[in-house]
Amino acid sequence: xxxxxxxxxxxxxxxxxxxxxxxxxxxxxxxxxxxxxxxxxxxxxxxxxxxxxxxxxxxxxxxxxxxxxxxxxxxxxxxxxxxxxxxxxxxxxxxxxxxxxxxxxxxxxxxxxxxxxxxxxxxxxxxxxxxxxxxxxxxxxxxxxxxxxxxxxxxxxxxxxxxxxxxxxxxxxxxxxxxxxxxxxxxxxxxxxxxxxxxxxxxxxxxxxxxxxxxxxxxxxxxxxxxxxxxxxxxxxxxxxxxxxxxxxxxxxxxxxxxxxxxxxxxxxxxxxxxxxxxxxxxxxxxxxxxxxxxxxxxxxxxxxxxxxxxxxxxxxxxxxxxxxxxxxxxxxxxxxxxxxxxxxxxxxxxxxxxxxxxxxxxxxxxxxxxxxxxxxxxxxxxxxxxxxxxxxxxxxxxxxxxxxxxxxx
Ligand SMILES: NC(=O)c1ccc[n+]([C@@H]2O[C@H](COP(=O)([O-])OP(=O)(O)OC[C@H]3O[C@@H](n4cnc5c(N)ncnc54)[C@H](OP(=O)(O)O)[C@@H]3O)[C@@H](O)[C@H]2O)c1
Numbered sequence: 001x002x003x004x005x006x007x008x009x010x011x012x013x014x015x016x017x018x019x020x021x022x023x024x025x026x027x028x029x030x031x032x033x034x035x036x037x038x039x040x041x042x043x044x045x046x047x048x049x050x051x052x053x054x055x056x057x058x059x060x061x062x063x064x065x066x067x068x069x070x071x072x073x074x075x076x077x078x079x080x081x082x083x084x085x086x087x088x089x090x091x092x093x094x095x096x097x098x099x100x101x102x103x104x105x106x107x108x109x110x111x112x113x114x115x116x117x118x119x120x121x122x123x124x125x126x127x128x129x130x131x132x133x134x135x136x137x138x139x140x141x142x143x144x145x146x147x148x149x150x151x152x153x154x155x156x157x158x159x160x161x162x163x164x165x166x167x168x169x170x171x172x173x174x175x176x177x178x179x180x181x182x183x184x185x186x187x188x189x190x191x192x193x194x195x196x197x198x199x200x201x202x203x204x205x206x207x208x209x210x211x212x213x214x215x216x217x218x219x220x221x222x223x224x225x226x227x228x229x230x231x232x233x234x235x236x237x238x239x240x241x242x243x244x245x246x247x248x249x250x251x252x253x254x255x256x257x258x259x260x261x262x263x264x265x266x267x268x269x270x271x272x273x274x275x276x277x278x279x280x281x282x283x284x285x286x287x288x289x290x291x292x293x294x295x296x297x298x299x300x301x302x303x304x305x306x307x308x309x310x311x312x313x314x315x316x317x318x319x320x321x322x323x324x325x326x327x328x329x330x331x332x333x334x335x336x337x338x339x340x341x342x343x344x345x346x347x348x349x350x351x352x353x354x355x356x357x358x359x360x361x362x363x364x365x366x367x368x369x370x371x372x373x374x375x376x377x378x379x380x381x382x383x384x385x386x387x388x389x390x391x392x393x394x395x396x397x398x399x400x401x402x403x404x405x406x407x408x409x410x
Contacts (some may be wrong), residue, residue: 002202002371004139005248005249005250005251005252006150006154006157006158006161006168006249006250006252007167007168007169007170007175007179008388009179009182009183009184009185009253010184010185010186010187010252011167013298013299013300014298015141015298015300016117016118016297016298016300017046017117017313018044018045019043019044019045019046020045020046020117020118020296020297021047021049021115021116021117021118022035022039022047022048022049022116022117022119022120022296023049023050023076023110023111023116023118023119024036024046024048024050024051024052024120024122025052025079025107025111025119025120025121025122025123025130025146026052026053026121026122026123026124026128026130026145026146027051027052027060027069027122027137027243028053028054028056028059028060028062028063028186028408029055029122029123029227030122030225030226030227030230030288031120031122031145031171031227031288031292032051032122033063034056034288034289034292035120035122035292035296035334036048036063036066036287037208038069038289038292038293038296038396039067039070039199040066040070041073041305042302043070045297045302046296048067048072048076048115049076049077049116050076050077050078050079050080050110050116050226051063051064051076051077051079051110051113052078052080052081052083052106052107052110052123053079053080053081053085054082054085054127054236055081055082055084055128056085057080057085057088057089057092057095057364059409060078060080060089060094061094061095062070062096062307064076064078064094064095064098065094065113067380069342070409071279073123075094075097075098076098076114077098077100077110077114078095078098078099078100079099079100079106079107079109080095080099080102080106081102081103081104081106081107081111081395082102083102083103086099086103087102087104087313094370096176101250104127105321107123107127107131107134108129108130108131108133108134109134110184111131111132111134111135111138111140112134112135112137113138116140117139117140117141118140118141118142118143118295119135119140119142119143120130120143120145120171120292120295120296120298121142121143121144121145121146121149121401122145122146122171123146124146124148124227124229124230125146125148125229125352126148126348126349126352127337128149128153129152129157129387129390130387131154131286132146132149132153132158133153133156133160133387135166135170135406136157136160136161136166137160137164137166138162138166139164139165139166140166140366141166141169141298141316142166142167142168142169143166143169143171143276143292144168144169144170144171144172144295145171145172145244145292147172147245147246148242148348148361149349150246150249150250151242151245151246151249151344151345151347151396152244152329152344152345152348152349153387153390154245154248154249156193156382156386157249158249158389159212159311161238164221166252167300167343169294169295169298170246170250170291170295171288171291171292171295172243172246172291173252173269173286173288173290173291174247174269174270175246175247175270176282176291176294177268177269177270177271177281177282177291178193178247178250178270178272178282179234179249179250180228180282180294180299181272181280181281181282181295181365182251182272185272185274187252188275189275189276189350190253190257190272190273190274190275191257191258191275191384192257192258192259192272192273192406193241193247193251193253193258193259193270193271193272193273193331194258194259194260194261194270194271194272194273194279195240195243195244195247195258195259195260195267195270196260196261196262196263196266196268196270196271196319197237197239197240197260197262197263197268197322198221198222198223198234198262198264198265199219199222199237199238199262199263199264199320199322200220200221200222200226200234200235200237201217201220201221201234201235202217202235202263202327203222203264203320203323204323205326205365206372207325207326209280210326210365210366211363211364212364213365215358215359215361218231218235218358218365218376219231219235220303221234221235221275222264223264223265223266223286224266224286224288226288227405228359229352229355232355232358232359232368233329233351233355235350236329236364236365236366236368236369237322237327237329237330238328238329238333238351238372239337240322240330240333240334241329241330241331241332241333241334241337241347242333242348244248244260244333244334244337245259245333245336245337246345246355248337255334255337255338260322260330261319261320261321261322262319262320262321262323263317263318263319263320264318264320265314265317265318266286266352267283267284267285267286267309267314267317268281268282268283269281269282269283269291269315270282271282283309283311284309285306285307286308287306289304289306290304290306301343305349313353327336328369328373329351329368329369332347332369332372332373332376333347336376339381339383341381341382341383342379342380342382342383342384343381343395344392345384345390345393345397346375346376346379346393346396346397346400347372347375347376347397348394348397349375349393349394349395349396349397349398350371350374350375350376350397350398350400350401350404351368351371351372352398353397353398353401353402353405354367354368354371354372354401354405355370357405358364362408362409363405363408363409367408368381369410370404370408371401371404372401373405374400374404375397375401376398378400379393379396379397379400390405398399
């Protein structure tokens, strides 16, 4: 019998009361803006009660104005994390009366205290963990896009969920697909989870050819339009590595039973292999609105416009084995997940620093994996029991990775 993870596909699914009051963490990002588009398209089903940004207050004001134009009489509560951006927002009449306190405290307040049925966590990076914990402790339903929460603090999130009635529903398209394929099934029947990967812009390239790729090539994802960090992670396959850890945390399946399959079209979003050899898959046009809405609707299929998949027109689906030797981040992430303790936190923190360095044109693409590997080698493996431990390891990983980047920078 398998252990049930943070997400229990066998639990009783209760209908949601509508309209669903929704807080969006990371409203100015790719997941956030797509959630707002859903809210504007179906105001009778979805109402926004809280929004956050880090720095992009002009975009936040645009979102607030769009909601106003779309019949919102009350502006949602707003969290602006960056202190300078918060100070500037206080001078904006559309934002000022609705602002929560500046700094990191605003996000847990938004996640745990503002009136909401669901918290969409569309934050990027480790910054998502504390708000995930706050939402879990407050008993909220969490539509979780921020996979980093589970990579660096999966066990802490499990503890917080165990305290009450909170639940997590995955937004990542692969994990949403797995949730759909597992829905109502007996876990004893599951043999393997199979995460599909587009392969990113360098699918088919050899390690030697990757030495001189440009930042622009890295940012050209073949099938999805997303924020910069996840786009870089998709090019290194770190995104799939983080998703392996996320799948382990969500579904409680052991690492050796989580496979990766390259599928360049991003049509099959993931599969479950059952013990009798039956394979269940979820297919759809690559559009994040579908898994976002599925999570908000508490795993119901609500009507959604947009492109429909025409399989006859598509003709064929292509699959390949992943190039583990050419894309070392996939191996590093799997090893870090298996090691547990400090390793996934170091992996994630070093990766965030390396990705930021690549985006700032300080390092080359192939140096990302080296930075992570060196950071992992430099920080001794240990247990992580508390949030303070996790945040301390995250800080140490970032400091170590920054020093490695400095050494690499001419
Ligand atoms: N985009 C997708 O299609 C997709 C698909 C699957 C999973 N995901 C996952 O969803 C999450 C969000 O991805 P995304 O592509 O939407 O990212 P994104 O476009 O970069 O947006 C990130 C959001 O988080 C805010 N933010 C960034 N750093 C912050 C910090 N330190 N403190 C508080 N807020 C911060 C940003 O504010 P500013 O606007 O001020 O920077 C922005 O609102 C990631 O974990 C990603 O892996 C995304």
